[in-house]
Amino acid sequence: MKIDVILPYKEIFSEESASAVSLTVKNSIEFSKFKKNIYVYGQHTLKPFYKNNFVGIKTNKLLHFSNNLSIVKNYLKLRQKKINENKLIEIHNRPYLFNFINKHLPNEPIALYYHNDATTMKGSKSKKERMNIIKNAAAIIFVSKYIKNQFLKDIKGNYNNLYVLPNGIKKKFNHKIKKQKLVLFVGRLVEEKGIHIFVEAIKKIYKQFPDWKFFVIGASKAGQINLKTKYEKNNINSLLLLGNQAKYLGFIPNYKVKEVMQKSSILVVPSVWDDPFPLTALEGLASGQAVVASERGGLPEMIKDNGILIRGIDENKLASKLKELIMNDKKLLYYQTKALDNFEYDQSNISKKQDIIREKIIKNFFNL
Numbered sequence: 001m002k003i004d005v006i007l008p009y010k011e012i013f014s015e016e017s018a019s020a021v022s023l024t025v026k027n028s029i030e031f032s033k034f035k036k037n038i039y040v041y042g043q044h045t046l047k048p049f050y051k052n053n054f055v056g057i058k059t060n061k062l063l064h065f066s067n068n069l070s071i072v073k074n075y076l077k078l079r080q081k082k083i084n085e086n087k088l089i090e091i092h093n094r095p096y097l098f099n100f101i102n103k104h105l106p107n108e109p110i111a112l113y114y115h116n117d118a119t120t121m122k123g124s125k126s127k128k129e130r131m132n133i134i135k136n137a138a139a140i141i142f143v144s145k146y147i148k149n150q151f152l153k154d155i156k157g158n159y160n161n162l163y164v165l166p167n168g169i170k171k172k173f174n175h176k177i178k179k180q181k182l183v184l185f186v187g188r189l190v191e192e193k194g195i196h197i198f199v200e201a202i203k204k205i206y207k208q209f210p211d212w213k214f215f216v217i218g219a220s221k222a223g224q225i226n227l228k229t230k231y232e233k234n235n236i237n238s239l240l241l242l243g244n245q246a247k248y249l250g251f252i253p254n255y256k257v258k259e260v261m262q263k264s265s266i267l268v269v270p271s272v273w274d275d276p277f278p279l280t281a282l283e284g285l286a287s288g289q290a291v292v293a294s295e296r297g298g299l300p301e302m303i304k305d306n307g308i309l310i311r312g313i314d315e316n317k318l319a320s321k322l323k324e325l326i327m328n329d330k331k332l333l334y335y336q337t338k339a340l341d342n343f344e345y346d347q348s349n350i351s352k353k354q355d356i357i358r359e360k361i362i363k364n365f366f367n368l
Helices: 020-031 067-080 095-104 127-136 145-151 195-208 230-240 254-263 279-286 299-303 315-327 329-341 347-366
Strands: 002-006 038-043 054-057 087-092 110-114 139-142 162-164 182-186 213-217 246-250 266-269 290-294 308-310
Touching: 002 067, 020 038, 020 279, 020 347, 038 067, 054 067, 067 095, 087 095, 087 347, 095 110, 095 127, 110 145, 110 347, 139 145, 139 347, 145 162, 182 195, 182 254, 182 279, 195 213, 195 230, 195 315, 213 230, 213 254, 230 246, 254 279, 266 279, 266 315, 279 290, 279 299, 279 329, 290 299, 290 315, 290 329, 299 308, 308 315, 315 329
Parallel strands: 002 038, 002 087, 038 054, 087 110, 110 139, 139 162, 182 213, 182 266, 213 246, 266 290, 290 308
Antiparallel strands: none
16 A cells, blocks of 8 residues: 655655644655655655655746646646556645646545645635545545634534644754753744744843843744745844844754754744644653744644643734743753653654554455
């Protein structure tokens, strides 16, 4: 049994430029029992994760009207050459592509993964569209209960093809690395991620703690080298005015992010939107940081009482919570310890749950 995974065009399946969905797929493959039979289709890249599992597609936006459709149309051409093979198709975060493929391959099992709110996405905004997906999908998989509940807005009934499968990562904490006096922000430098709140909060407290550092990692888009938007330029320039205590590391590969996280004491996730189940917060917990986050979206179900959640987050509330942690070593250690001891999203376990869903689909469709 082969599994074909289709990524959105914006996702680059490589170490240097991967963002959340690519990293989630890469992480899940590592521990899957189907690893040798999983093939990822996405935007062409020279150095993909799992070279033997990746099919890079050079898109033609003019011919196919969009890069996402170009990936899917090229995939369907390749699929026709092996039409008699039993395959499970998994589509990530593009419901309109699910609808397109289902129209062309109506008798094949297709699973749709939601990493974001279905009611904001082309192809599933309306109740009618979502009911159609429920009817036709072999499985609909959500990264959090929050995202599942959003999908089911105004929909009644029980459906046996809906699953919650949280993101996972490989927990690999190095106890030999001593935590430094470092507060970290990691994420896209866009308003909804709240970098402005982080910077303004730091400006209020940094002079009181001259032995602490405040780092920012990220850019407005994955793989971006230079700051491009006015918003990110303004915030990073404001951060750097704080002098030697502040540092901007830019967009760096995920393995380098994890290296910084291992050394960091506190991670801030100040989202001002309903963040579904952010990988950054997950990595913060797994690296033994005290995680301070907004109480929105899927963050509460991930963090629970293993970090600090702030309702209605703003710079004043964030500054206050950071001061509490920085000034109280016992409290800081308490949250760092809880983050590690209660971590429940190890990738090996998440991949096992994912494979169980796959086996159920395969059994239902192919009697294997």
